[in-house]
Amino acid sequence: MSASRNIVSFVGQNENGILRQMSHDLMSLLEPDGFKGHVIDLHKPDWQVQFNDLLREGIFMAWGHAGIGAGLQIDGQLLWDAQKIPFVSVLADSPCWRVPNHYIRSRYVANAYVFSEWLSIQNRFIRSPQYSTQIKSVGVIPNPQRDSLAWRDRPQRMAFVKTGGDPEARRKGWQNLPSRWRAVLEDAGRVAIQQPTGDITDIYVAACESHNLPTEHRLEIFFTLMFDLDLYVREYRMNTLVKSLLDLPVDIYGRGWDHLSSQATQARFHPAFDAAHLSSVYAGTQFLLNTSPNVGSGLHERVAFGLDSRCVVVSDYNAFSRKNLSDLPSFYGFDTTDPTLKDQMHGLYYSKTDYTDTTQAAVDYIAENFGGKSHMVSVLKIAEELKIAEGFLGNIPPSLAFA
Numbered sequence: 001m002s003a004s005r006n007i008v009s010f011v012g013q014n015e016n017g018i019l020r021q022m023s024h025d026l027m028s029l030l031e032p033d034g035f036k037g038h039v040i041d042l043h044k045p046d047w048q049v050q051f052n053d054l055l056r057e058g059i060f061m062a063w064g065h066a067g068i069g070a071g072l073q074i075d076g077q078l079l080w081d082a083q084k085i086p087f088v089s090v091l092a093d094s095p096c097w098r099v100p101n102h103y104i105r106s107r108y109v110a111n112a113y114v115f116s117e118w119l120s121i122q123n124r125f126i127r128s129p130q131y132s133t134q135i136k137s138v139g140v141i142p143n144p145q146r147d148s149l150a151w152r153d154r155p156q157r158m159a160f161v162k163t164g165g166d167p168e169a170r171r172k173g174w175q176n177l178p179s180r181w182r183a184v185l186e187d188a189g190r191v192a193i194q195q196p197t198g199d200i201t202d203i204y205v206a207a208c209e210s211h212n213l214p215t216e217h218r219l220e221i222f223f224t225l226m227f228d229l230d231l232y233v234r235e236y237r238m239n240t241l242v243k244s245l246l247d248l249p250v251d252i253y254g255r256g257w258d259h260l261s262s263q264a265t266q267a268r269f270h271p272a273f274d275a276a277h278l279s280s281v282y283a284g285t286q287f288l289l290n291t292s293p294n295v296g297s298g299l300h301e302r303v304a305f306g307l308d309s310r311c312v313v314v315s316d317y318n319a320f321s322r323k324n325l326s327d328l329p330s331f332y333g334f335d336t337t338d339p340t341l342k343d344q345m346h347g348l349y350y351s352k353t354d355y356t357d358t359t360q361a362a363v364d365y366i367a368e369n370f371g372g373k374s375h376m377v378s379v380l381k382i383a384e385e386l387k388i389a390e391g392f393l394g395n396i397p398p399s400l401a402f403a
Contacts (some may be wrong), residue, residue, distance in 0.1 A: 005035045006054055008062040010069025012042045018275040019065045022301075025141040029373045030380075035060065042069065055083065061383035063088040067101025070109050080108035086386035088112050088379050090135060092301075094294070095121045096226040099219075103128040107390065107401075110382050114138060116297040117199045124201075125219065131386060138301040139375020140366050143309040145283035151310055151356040156251060158314075158349055159281065160242065160289035161302070163272070164256030167235040170228065181221070184211050185229055192233045196335050197318040198296035204229055230294055237316060237336045238291040242267075244342040248349050250289075253281075282309035286355070287348060290315035291336070299325070304370050307331065307362035312355050314348060328365060329358035 007030065009023035020039055027037025038054060040047050062080070064070060067089035072079040080087040085108065092114040095102040102111060103126055111128065112135040113119040119134050149155075171189070174182045188207035192200045204226055208215050215222055239260065242252065247265045254272045261269040273281070282288060288306035292299070296319035303321070306313040307330060315321065317333040325331040334344055393401055 004058045004060050006038060006057055006059045007035050008038045008040060008051070008054055008059055010040050010042055010062065010064040010072075012068045018278075019068070021275040021278070022141075023065065026139055026372050026376050029141065030376055040069075059083075059085050061086045061088065061380065063090060063379055063383075065090050066093060066098065067091060067104075067111075070101055070104055078104070078106050078109070081106050084108065084390070086110070086383035088382050088386075090114065090379065091118060092138070092293075094118055094226075094230050095126055096223045096230055099126065099223050102126050104130055106130055107393075108386055110386055112379065112382055114298065115293075115295045117201065117295045121201060125215070125222070131382075131389070133382065135378045135382070136370070136375055138299065138304050138370055139372035140301070140304045140308050140370045141372045142367070143279050143283060143305065145279050146309045146363070148283055151286060151312075151359060152354050154284050154286045156281070156285040158245075158248065158250045158287040158289065159253065159285045160245070160250065161253045161278070161281065162238060162289075162291065163254040164238065164242070164260070165231065165235040166256075166259040167232050167239055169259070170232050170235060174228075180211050180213060181225055184208055184213055185225060185232070187211075188229050189232050189236075192229070192294075193236045194337060196337065197237065197292050197316045198294065200229065200233055200294045201226075233294055234291070240336040240341065241289065241291055241316075241345075244345045245289075248345065250349070278305070279309070282306060282311055285309075285311050287312050287314050287332075292316050292318055296320060299370075303331075304366050307359075308366045310359040310363060312348075312359075313362075314345075325365075328362045330355055330362045 007027055009027060011020045011023055020041065023039050024037065030037065040050055062069060062085055070087055070089045074082050087109045089101060089109065090112050095118055102122055109130055111122060111130060111132040114135060116134055119132060122128065122132050174185050184207045187210065188204045191203050205215055242257065242260055246260065246263055246267045249266045249268065251268050251270060253270045257269050282305060288311035290300060290302045290313060292315060298320050303313050303315050312330045312332060314332045316336055321333055326333060332348065334341055
């Protein structure tokens with residue numbers, strides 16, 4: 001193995017180890033091409049020892065979901081600039097979740113956005129001088145267990161794997177904010193939850209402007225409020241779905257559902273489980289439920305992984321899924337604003353339809369459009385662009401070279 005073929009992914013504390021598992025599985029797809037993937041957990045006390053060993057061998061590139069690892073420093077200098085190693089931040093969450101990870105003054109750190117909405121927020125409001133682009137949406141590793149049980153023989157009828165949250169408790173917390181900020185959140189939230197799943201940026205900006213809240217200055221206020229609005233809208237939609245399931249024997253996995261679990265007559269609430277078990281859970285499930293982030297340009301990884309696993313995926317529609325997934329027999333779309341949502345969930349649960357012979361179209365669609373290998377090749381290409389661009393530095397005046 002050539003030392004320069006080492007690829008390093010950084011992970012930190014995240015729900016159920018999902019980023020660790022995804023990073024490991026995605027990098028394994030590059031092994032036939034001579035690359036060797038390494039996952040470094042920044043919460044482990046010996047991570048520096050592991051990294052230093054790899055640094056001595058040579059590192060082709062580094063990357064991290066959510067920008068984890070992008071800001072590491074050595075002797076007061078950004079590590080990636082000091083070592084001239086390209087780092088690619090693969091960013092699937094809104095920039096408002098962790099703004100510092102979207103603004104790093106480096107020629108060796110690139111932002112690779114999974115959704116065009118997040119790249120738009122970068123270009124409109126953050127305007128980092130670093131290299132920012134869009135990467136093909138979620139990369140899917142084929143589920144090796146998807147054919148272990150035919151759909152009709154799977155023991156778990158309907159499941160929702162999602163960390164919960166109480167939107168009304170969040171709204172109650174807004175009472176402690178200044179009245180102008182509270183009015184922005186109330187106005188934007190009221191409009192957003194009445195819309196189909198999609199980008200809420202313009203709704204939020206319109207509310208800011210109507211209350212004379214700056215959108216170009218004091219961005220710590222702008223993004224903190226945006227973050228709370230983003231969570232509120234997502235929580236509202238997922239709660240709407242779970243409320244429609246409480247009298248069905250559905251399995252719901254994840255923390256954050258205490259405010260609804262006591263109302264359940266048949267729904268079963270379980271603790272979160274490690275992401276290493278996702279493949280087996282999906283492979284044993286008939287109907288996999290989902291609610292999406294506030295985007296319309298792509299699909300959540302749960303939808304893609306569920307379709308690849310031969311589940312019937314039941315998810316809120318957004319513009320992408322309405323256009324591209326509606327004809328797939330194993331995708332069922334809904335709107336959380338639809339008053340018949342509960343009837344739809346009951347109808348699906350007690351349906352006599354056997355989907356066993358209809359899931360292949362979705363498996364083929366995901367393989368063609370969201371393959372994990374092509375996803376990682378896109379990451380490699382961005383790293384290569386960063387390396388080549390270093391040779392262009394002499395083409396611009398030093399005042400424009402910010403790093």
